[in-house]
Amino acid sequence: MRPGPDSSATKIRDLALAIITERDPVQIWPLLMLRLVADLPCDLAVLVDLDWRAGTGHARTGAPDWLFEAPLDALIHAHMRSHPLLRHYAHTGDTTPLTLDEVADDRWWKGEAYRAGKAAIGIDRQLAIPLSAPDGRIRSVILSRGGHGFSNADLEYSLLARSLLDAVNSHHSAVSRYRGPGDPSDYRLTPRELAVLGLLCEGLTTRAISSRLGVAPATATKHIENLYRKLGIHDRVAAVRAAQELGLYVPRPTVRVLDGPR
Template sequence: MLGLAADLLKSPHPEHSWSFVVTELLGALHGRMSVLVDLDWRAGRGRMLAGAPEWLRQAPMNTLINTHMHEHPLMQQYAASKALRLVRTLDEIADARWYRSEAFAAGREVIGITRQLALPLRCPQGKIRTLIVGRAGRDFAEHDRHYARRLQPILDALDAHLVEHRRYRQVLPMAAQRGDPAVFELTPRELVVLALLAEGLTAQAIAHRLAISPHTVVKHQQNLYRKMRTRDRLSTVLIAQREGLLPLPSCARTTV
């Protein structure tokens, strides 16, 4: 999974990253299904963002999520916020009422699972964003939970990167001239850091946004300066704007 995450951080087209991740989790944890779900707990809405295996995409997953999310013991616990970051299994917290519930019966009938492990990701308050691996038979063992806990910071960082990369791609068409990052041999990760530098964020703030260490941010900055032959943030951002790697400030666009 570490190698996969590293490859996805380098991909210039990361749209299908989570499909690769859920497929990897499916095999590593010997599951029947693996999904990434995004829930707005207060609004009572949710959806599956990625799922494996292929047949799962034909299952009524969004209907199951929206109908039963508030009954789900793991989601109830995550909604309480105190336990939002814990990797848990259903068997650790569910009581007999869950196994007699319509929600449990629906999951068993529609997708054939009786056991679930949840690996939650960072998300804003009031939201739940988590990977869930399900299977029938025995519950997940401690070594499965340990594996998921070790993955959590890696997947947090990948998720944060994908969010910022998508935001960068949405803003870039505003640039008067689309530049080619390959001219400076910039990686997608460095482009994301470049865009956040342009917003004026400190290394500490960028680290928090990307779920990485400030030291790693500084290394990315140094790489940007070296590749773009600059010495500071301002000159780096100005060159990036001139070369079409970043949009020009709005005032500059209106005067052109």
């Protein structure tokens, strides 16, 4: 039996609680992706940020972890303007969560873009949750599921989730106005990669990073390799130096514990 409205409301309440109790802001979007995958459930969730006028965009974060190894940015660059959901939001300004089945025609299911997505990430049925974005841009969570489509109960959940996701999105945008000398988006760093960079700066090993983030060592290694590539560096020492010089890492303040009066 699919979850009803009461179940959706309970899941959204639990999701909101998880967000406000998360101590590391960098982890909020990865946390959201993981919870969306589990709550609906679906096979994958990805946050995309697109410049529709320029025809460019990036996948900011997603779940599960194997998604980071897929050519998401290449798929976006090649096919974003032919994707029925993205095209609908770009042309209408609609902010309602919709499924691919509601807007796609036979040309999509028989076309190159669908085949490429199917081969790369198993794309089949999709549901989009559009978020607030400046004119000319699209910011949306795309949920994918294989085998069967999304139900009315899934749409009910998505409508509730949209308000919560948009609140997180607005908070992130407000905070970014007060950015330091380095902006992670200038280097196309995902929130997870930025978290890995911070842990590298704290001296953690790859295995320790994988344990801290709850991912496989191979996944942590992949994040580190992506960091090196995006920052144009080749080792940990250079990563720490780049993070400090570019303003991408601010050391946590040292808390002095006093034993009391002597």
